[in-house]
Amino acid sequence: MRSMLRAAFLSLVAAPGLAQVTLPNGLVVPRDSVNGEIQLYSMFSTRGEAIDWVADARATPDVFSPLCSFSAELVLKQSGSSLGVGWYNVDDPSMIFEILPAGTPVGTTITGTSIRDDARYTGGLVGFALLRSPAHYSQASLNTVCNAGACAATPGPWILSVSYPSSVEDDAWYLAFEDGDTSSSSWNNDGDYNDYVFLFTGVACAGAGEPCEVPDGVGICRAGLQECGVGGALTCRPDNAARDERCDGQDEDCDGLVDEGEGLCGAAELCFAGVCVPPCFEGGCATGESCVEGVCIEDACVSMTCDAGLACRGGACVAPCAGVVCPNLPRGTLRRRVRGGHLRRGKRLRGWRVRRVVRVPRLRRR
Numbered sequence: 392m393r394s395m396l397r398a399a400f401l402s403l404v405a406a407p408g409l410a411q412v413t414l415p416n417g418l419v420v421p422r423d424s425v426n427g428e429i430q431l432y433s434m435f436s437t438r439g440e441a442i443d444w445v446a447d448a449r450a451t452p453d454v455f456s457p458l459c460s461f462s463a464e465l466v467l468k469q470s471g472s473s474l475g476v477g478w479y480n481v482d483d484p485s486m487i488f489e490i491l492p493a494g495t496p497v498g499t500t501i502t503g504t505s506i507r508d509d510a511r512y513t514g515g516l517v518g519f520a521l522l523r524s525p526a527h528y529s530q531a532s533l534n535t536v537c538n539a540g541a542c543a544a545t546p547g548p549w550i551l552s553v554s555y556p557s558s559v560e561d562d563a564w565y566l567a568f569e570d571g572d573t574s575s576s577s578w579n580n581d582g583d584y585n586d587y588v589f590l591f592t593g594v595a596c597a598g599a600g601e602p603c604e605v606p607d608g609v610g611i612c613r614a615g616l617q618e619c620g621v622g623g624a625l626t627c628r629p630d631n632a633a634r635d636e637r638c639d640g641q642d643e644d645c646d647g648l649v650d651e652g653e654g655l656c657g658a659a660e661l662c663f664a665g666v667c668v669p670p671c672f673e674g675g676c677a678t679g680e681s682c683v684e685g686v687c688i689e690d691a692c693v694s695m696t697c698d699a700g701l702a703c704r705g706g707a708c709v710a711p712c713a714g715v716v717c718p719n720l721p722r723g724t725l726r727r728r729v730r731g732g733h734l735r736r737g738k739r740l741r742g743w744r745v746r747r748v749v750r751v752p753r754l755r756r757r
Contacts, residue, residue, distance in 0.1 A: 412450050412550055416541035416578055421448050421553060421567070424583040428469040431567060431585055438466070441558040442565075448553040448584075452596040452623030453529045454481050454516040457506035458562055461593035463490045464500040470570050470586035475522040478506055480513045484533050487520050491589075505593055516597060519552075521568050521587060527551040529566055540576035549573045553584050556619055562599075563592040596623040603627035610642025610649075640665025640711075661685050 411419045421444060423430055431444040463476070473494050477487040488511055491501060506512050521527040528534055531550045538546035551573070557563035568587040571580035580586075596619040604627065605615045611631040618628040633645040638655040642648060649665075656667035663686050670685030680687045691706030701708040 411445055412448055412553055414550055414578065414582075415537040415545050415547040417545065418578070418582055420550075420582040421445065421584045422582045424581040424585075426581070428583065428585055429467060430583060431467075431588070434467045434585070434588065435555075439559060440555075442555050444555075447555050447621045448567075449555075449622035450531055450550045450553060452554055452564075452619070453531060453552070454518045454597070455564065455591070455594035456515075456597055456599065457512065457517055458593045458595060459505055459507060460502075461505040461507075462500055462502045462591070464590045465491055465495050465497050465587070466565070466590050467567075467585055467588035468497050469583075472523075472570050472586070474570060474587065476519060476587065476589055477522055478517050478519050479528075480511075481516045481518055481530070482513060484518065484520075484528065484530070486511075487522060487526060489522065490519075493522065517594075519566055519589070519591065521551075521570055523570065527568055527570065529554070535573045536575060537573070537578070538575055542576065549578065554623075556621060557590065557592075560592055562595050563590060564594060564596075565590050595619055596625070598625050605629050608645070609647045610645040612645035638662035638665060638667050 411421070413419050421431060423432075435442045435444055465476075475489055475493040475495065476491050477489045479485075479487045488509070491499065506517055518533075519529045525535065526533075529552045531548045534548045534551050536546060536548050552566050552568045555565040555567070557565065566589050567584040568589075569580040569582070569584055570586040571578075573579065599617050599619045601617045603615050603617050604613050606627070608615070608629060610633075612629050612633055614631070615627040615629045617625045620626050634643045636642075636644045636650065636652050636655065638650050640649060650662045655662045659669060660667040661670055668686075671682040671687045673682050676682050676687035679690055681690055681693055682688075683693055689703065689705065692703035695703040695706065695708065697703050697708035702711045703709075704713075
């Protein structure tokens with residue numbers, strides 16, 4: 392079900408039309424080479440991917456943020472060459488670290504130490520490259536620049552890989568490479584990008600996974616996480632869908648109202664401040680409070696009416712959480728997600744569902 396929802400989400404954020412990649416020489420790719428080789432559209436279909444091999448092809452993202460898990464699979468090879476693939480730190484692309492060696496059979500998957508846990512990882516973004524001379528980088532800006540011949544009017548670097556987000560797996564990208572020679576004026580490739588196709592998991596486009604607010608979302612439907620779409624476009628995907636209202640201080644049905652409606656509590660209880668409580672009685676409230684309609688209210692607030700989203704405190708309408716500070720936690724430590732993918736809201740750990748992730752400062756010995 393999750394894969395089906397993800398596929399539907401990606402189809403909604405994908406740009407409409409036949410958006411393709413145009414090379415410096417004017418060639419529009421990817422294209423069907425009509426030479427008897429397995430094409431990208433056949434591969435995606437066989438793998439159950441809801442990917443349009445033409446409309447979804449992009450030259451970006453060409454660099455990625457590594458997460459806490461990683462795998463690499465050679466899913467298609469329609470070239471007579473024998474090349475490996477590696478990763479590199481964007482801040483030093485001259486050093487490429489092998490992932491799959493030359494001669495790796497199609498279908499081989501490697502797992503193990505993630506890039507982020509590799510001692511050679513310097514932090515930040517990484518790219519991928521075919522191991523040949525010169526290397527074919529996922530970053531077009533690192534490839535040979537074509538500025539003569541057919542490229543004279545529109546000079547630029549050769550685009551030697553196109554990327555596709557998986558519609559089946561989270562944080563997974565296909566990189567499809569051409570492996571032929573290039574120069575400042577020539578392109579010795581057929582443009583079908585099926586020479587080497589890899590599936591890398593445990594990588595995300597820059598900015599993915601960051602907390603965001605869903606446009607026009609309210610209540611629990613407002614909070615979300617940035618999601619990578621086609622071309623690395625970021626879209627805020629909701630963390631939660633609307634559900635039945637409960638007495639818990641939240642707007643579960645996403646209508647802009649908190650704890651509204653009947654039947655939130657037992658027959659002899661009232662919903663107050665997100666908690667089901669028994670009704671009060673005259674004289675049963677604390678000093679400075681009065682029992683109004685079964686609820687203890689500050690005397691200064693008895694005659695007050697506050698707008699939606701505000702609460703009366705000390706005779707003034709204020710935000711419900713105004714002045715509330717988590718004890719012993721430095722400001723800004725409460726996050727929806729720990730960067731790097733260690734924990735994420737909604738994940739399950741030994742039967743428990745993670746709702747919030749908190750960094751607690753290390754205690755010092757006295």
